[in-house]
Amino acid sequence: MSVFSERLTEARKMMGWTRKRAVSEIGIPYQTYSNYEQGKREPDINTITMFANKLNTTTDFLTGMTDDPSPKNHSASDDTALTWADLGMPYGGKIPDELKQTYADLAESYFKRHPEMLNKNNK
CATH class of the missing domain: 1.10.260.40 (lambda repressor-like DNA-binding domains)
Structure with missing residues (x-):
C-alpha cells in the first residue's frame, strides 16, 4: 500500500x-x-x-x-499568514508603542504553546 x-x-x-x-x-x-x-x-x-x-x-x-x-492548523506556513504589519492595520500599519509589548507577549505565548511553528518559520 x-x-x-x-x-x-x-x-x-x-x-x-x-x-x-x-x-x-x-x-x-x-x-x-x-x-x-x-x-x-x-x-x-x-x-x-x-x-x-x-x-x-x-x-x-x-x-x-x-x-x-x-x-485548521496549516495556515501559518502559507502566504496568507499574518505579519506584524497586518497586526498594526487598525493603527495605519504601525503598532503604537504602548501596544508593542502586548503583541510581543502574545507572540511569545503562542510560540511556547506551538514550538513547531517557530522552527517552521525560521527555516
Whole structure:
C-alpha cells in the first residue's frame, strides 16, 4: 500500500464512512475508489484535492507531507499568514508603542504553546 492509500483509508474512517458512503459523498465509481484505497491506482492532483475537501483534511496529509490530518492548523506556513504589519492595520500599519509589548507577549505565548511553528518559520 502507498502512503496515499493508507491516508485515504484513514481519512475515510475518521469521517465514520464506509467505502459505499465515501463513493456516494465523493461521486466516483466504487471500483475506482476501491483501487485508490488498495494502492492499485494513484489519483491526479485535482482528485486528491477533491478527496481532501470532501474528507475534511488536507492534501498534505493525504500525500504524507504531514501527519496532521486537521486542515485548521496549516495556515501559518502559507502566504496568507499574518505579519506584524497586518497586526498594526487598525493603527495605519504601525503598532503604537504602548501596544508593542502586548503583541510581543502574545507572540511569545503562542510560540511556547506551538514550538513547531517557530522552527517552521525560521527555516
